[in-house]
Ligand SMILES: Cc1ncc(C[n+]2csc(CCOP(=O)(O)OP(=O)(O)O)c2C)c(N)n1
Ligand SMILES: CC(=O)[C@@H](O)[C@H](O)COP(=O)(O)O
């Protein structure tokens with residue numbers, strides 16, 4: 001890596017001639033394939049922006065000029081050029097390099113949110129700030145993917161960037177024609193026409209008040225630098241349309257039909273084939289399989305995805321039931337409210353999105369779905385701690401948000417059998433929206449119930465009323481293990497899986513009154529989670545049983561493996577058993593029992 005070893009800061013790029021730059025691009029590609037094939041990560045998106053990122057850092061002066069990456073999953077090259085190449089071995093690992101920009105890592109990084117379609121809004125604000133501060137020579141460069149451009153916020157921002165006529169905003173449209181799968185929608189078709197030589201591009205943007213330059217080959221470094229210099233020197237906001245290929249330079253990625261190695265696990269760099277399988281069935285695959293059967297059983301059921309057909313497990317349903325899946329692009333707000341339309345039209349839509357991205361559609365769930373009490377079902381994958389994608393990817397707020405929604409009902413399955421059952425139950429609700437949430441990763445073996453308490457399942461039944469543990473969803477197995485450990489300390493615990501966590505069944509409240517201590521364990525924020533709702537319900541029912549809520553603390557959690565994060569926040573059975581035992585002992589020492 002002769003050339004790359006000489007690059008510590010973007011300024012070092014300025015001394016390189018064309019041959020050295022070409023060699024550098026090749027070295028960066030080799031490094032990306034070598035390292036990311038070992039760590040896993042967004043290999044395809046980053047292979048696609050090697051020349052584009054080189055061009056941006058050659059023409060603009062980071063960090064004085066601010067360079068923003070929308071979603072941020074394509075910022076590995078930026079990290080390599082800003083002195084972090086040597087840290088790629090720890091990519092996305094605990095205490096290692098984040099898979100997204102991180103202000104703690106570098107002054108060259110400024111936005112860390114991995115939710116798409118935000119970069120242009122940051123750019124609009126930054127540009128206005130620099131203008132008001134008299135720093136008009138500072139440019140704001142926003143690298144935005146064609147997928148991210150299908151998100152509504154992008155157009156809200158473009159509307160304002162055009163109105164502000166900020167001369168220092170440069171929008172670099174990284175158009176590879178794909179989100180995961182090919183990008184969908186009218187805009188995508190427009191960009192496809194532009195890529196094919198249609199001349200309408202300029203008009204579409206310029207009628208909005210934005211200069212348009214391109215399309216240029218985003219892998220031709222000379223062309224990229226030339227158009228970026230032109231954009232830099234224009235006295236108005238500019239959209240630079242760069243056409244790239246996701247996975248460029250790595251045939252295994254370029255030829256991958258599914259998603260061109262949008263995100264890979266550990267793979268054989270020589271072939272691109274997965275090396276280390278996660279093992280076991282994923283939660284997503286259980287949902288995917290059940291949905292195919294649902295589609296056969298229920299002609300009124302349709303599905304909606306926000307540009308993530310395969311990641312959320314709707315690809316099989318789409319194949320089995322053509323025309324009944326709607327991909328709305330990266331547009332979760334639209335996904336929810338258009339689903340309300342589908343419901344008002346007599347269908348039962350299943351909106352499958354990652355839990356963290358539901359945050360974006362809070363108002364739509366509240367004021368469009370819940371207010372109208374429309375039967376529809378949100379299926380929230382990646383709920384709880386997701387792990388290596390870091391703070392903005394943990395699905396740790398959905399239960400808190402959904403608790404606020406009058407009438408909406410939420411289920412949290414504990415295994416494959418309850419996922420299937422609770423999905424069916426949700427689809428049978430006709431007077432309110434419903435939601436199901438489950439985590440990333442391998443689904444555990446089915447945990448049979450030994451009894452029922454209203455709609456809740458009793459998983460282990462203690463003989464003495466010492467402790468009642470509510471294990472919510474995927475935390476049920478942890479709750480069962482905690483009960484086993486408590487038994488070893490002479491404390492008898494009964495474990496309940498509430499199944500439907502909103503509203504909580506009154507029988508659960510009544511049962512809680514019969515125990516000395518009640519404990520809740522959930523893979524959601526403690527703030528507004530199931531535990532806090534149970535606390536309210538106990539008090540409302542005049543039940544004063546001591547209660548302890550275990551969940552995710554109210555802070556952003558760095559990337560690490562899911563199990564590592566859960567341990568770090570005390571949500572493993574050993575720590576839970578110790579904490580419950582301490583509380584139990586303290587409670588009864590205090591009460592003189
Ligand atoms: C609000 C939101 N929804 C969904 C995602 C999941 N996601 C991550 S990257 C991606 C595709 C992005 O496509 P594009 O912007 O074109 O970038 P590319 O990967 O093609 O470089 C999606 C849907 C997200 N990060 N944020
Ligand atoms: C960048 C992004 O939002 C997704 O690609 C994210 O990496 C989700 O990854 P998983 O689908 O592996 O959970």
Ligand SMILES: [Mg+2]
Pocket residue numbers: 145146147174175176177178179
């Ligand atoms: Mg794209």
